[in-house]
Amino acid sequence: MRSRCVVAPKAQGETIRKKLSDDGVLRNDLKVTHDEEFVYIPVGGGGDTDAFDNLETTERDFEEIDRIGDYKEFLDLPNDLSPLLPTSFDVVGDVYIIKLEDGLMPHSRDIAGAILKAHSNAKVVALDTGVEGEFRTRKLDIIGGEERTRTTHKEYGLSFDLDIAKVYFSPRLATERKRIAEMVRKGERIIDMFAGVGPFSLLIAKTAEPEIVYAIDKNPEAITYLIENIKINKIKNVAPMLGDAGELAPSLKKADRIIMNLPHSSLDFLDVGLGSVKPGGILHLYLISEYDEVDGLKDRLDQHATVNNVQEVHTYSPSQCLYCLDLLTG
């Protein structure tokens, strides 16, 4: 569908999207899209008329999205509870994952039933009660649909078989994985230090022509699914490695590019990452930071390598964001 949109430089995409949403002009029925340099954020009329000051706008075609609000039409809740209903959820394959405020807990089964009715793709509705442990797995309670957490998730033409209760996976990183894969040049050696079931590694192997991607993870379940996913997608140049990246990465020949997607403790592995990359190589360091502290963090990291880009990946909490810092080593 054709729509007016704001053209935002990639690194500021999430900040601008958030502001447009706060100003009431973001279109929630259309998918944000991007190219190498810019993010295109669909906007409508209404809302704050100053919202577009100093922003470039254009017109473009957008993909329509399955409207998240639809499930509310199948619910009959007391008026004071409706504003607490979730406005977003993670969809992994046919498993719909939601978080609920305490006040909604007595109605969790009704909410799950409404989601199953509103979304024909939904077969399981699971309540997310938090990510835990070093394997970063979600604690899930099934509140509707089939009693399972194993599913097949599709992303950029790849299929991922995974059990969302036993391995980490976030569909919200899809655009970020594409950004990284698009940077890879033919013949690169890559180490994906915290690979999970392989979404970064497999996309790179499928779309770029790396010499090899070493995909390390400490969770045996993640490596079992990774091996399965390599087979399903007929991928050749990904080498799965089960173990601690802190020990395995230094045993490999130095890489052109390192991916460190362990946002809560990636800084603990920074020395290993820097020691495993060639001079002139790139290290993608994921971390969670307060919005107003990321500049200080960048300055600190600039002492180890040149921070080429600070990418906002997605909002983590009202005051925090998941960032990727792209470090160029000297």
Ligand SMILES: C[S@@+](CC[C@H](N)C(=O)[O-])C[C@H]1O[C@@H](n2cnc3c(N)ncnc32)[C@H](O)[C@@H]1O
């Ligand atoms: C945030 S997840 C990222 C997974 C994957 N990159 C993705 O995008 O889906 C972090 C992963 O690191 C793994 N992990 C945690 N500590 C590790 C370590 N010391 N060595 C290797 N893997 C580790 C966890 O099991 C988990 O799969």
